[in-house]
Amino acid sequence: MLEVEGLAASYGPARILHDVAFTVGAGEVVTLLGRNGMGKTSTVRAVMGLLPALGGRATEGRIRFDGADLLGLPAHAVARKGLGLVPEGRQVFPTLTVRENLVATARPGRWDLASVHALFPRLREREANMGRDLSGGEQQMLAIGRALMTNPRLLVLDEATEGLAPLIRAEIWAVLARLKGEGQSILLIDKNLVQVLRLADRHVIIERGRTVWSGDSAALEAAPGLREQYLHV
Template sequence: MSLLLELDQVTASYGSVQALFGVSLSLREGEVLALMGRNGMGKTTTISTILRMLPLKSGALRFAGRDIAGLASHQAARLGLGLVPEGRRVFAPLSVRENLIAAARPGAWDMARVVALFPRLGERLEQRAGTLSGGEQQMLVIGRALMTNPRLLILDEATEGLAPVVRQEIWAAIHALKASGLALIIVDKTLKELAPVADHAVILERGTTVWTGDCKALTPELTDRYLGV
């Protein structure tokens, strides 16, 4: 598998406030990376930097062998970077169908395939997105991101705050996406659910990569040190 994404000692700031102090990670085609750390340690900032919503101060950022540090966010998206943001941000006044069509780009992921992944959406195609349940809205946001036909899909807390049965549905979909060969970066707090699907993990602390390895190698000591409340 060829290298798809690489961050090498990336630093970034919000104005004069430095947020990333040296983030390094890499991901190959078809792999799943768990991006972990306590709240406020730089996970969402790292995602914003990858997606070119936040400028680099230093370090290297490459996607599919290309230096993308100088690209705008819409240019990075066209290269195949997709995002499922935290907070279930649907286009509330639009129907489920319109939400999916709004983001569509040519490729293997079309409406039929999204509906096959999330049958509930197929039952609600003409329903306004704002009237869906929280879990259905999250399915819609994932489906809308897939309609962009990304090479890399980033899921930021995709199951947070959802009922257990809905979480199970979304994790089943994530496993199906991995099986399809799509590269994923997943931000989530549940090691129990991350470990079976992630090929490796990166832990951030205070905007720095402090651990990289297999999820199964995360000992209780490491989880208490870097992930405990």
């Protein structure tokens, strides 16, 4: 489904990605792991076509989705290919209601208001509230619901549970497990290693803008030295 090969990228003269490579297959959950500042979010931004808006650009490599080249496409064109993003920091529309946030980018398909409300009942309860009036957990639910309303073939989550209360984190993980069970392909960034080891099929470790390891949960669990070297602060 998604193939990233030899990806390099820069912000102005500063090179931020040097050689990132990974794949996400249909129905798979794949994580991008690594310490802060190692290039995970920049990788997601490159895949989603968001680097130019931030003064950056992908300079080398390939990004393909179902055989179509994504490199150089603007973000709206990438989204139309079937990639839905839950961005770092949630970035809900603060002056739109919950309902307006959800329908703003909706596309026909399995996910609509009714199915998103069933997944996150709190969004139905708060549908007339402005995005800025929601708690952090509610904003994350809204960001996930908004991405699902685009009916993506690949759901991309950058810091899925960062900064959330434990009960909300547990709810988000339960939702992601349900989505996986329904066959949703997911690319995920999150620091909660216990949860990602349970959820994901494969993991990719990025260090200083390069892919340095990839493998399944069993292999990562069996390599404490690897976790100590690349994941622990």
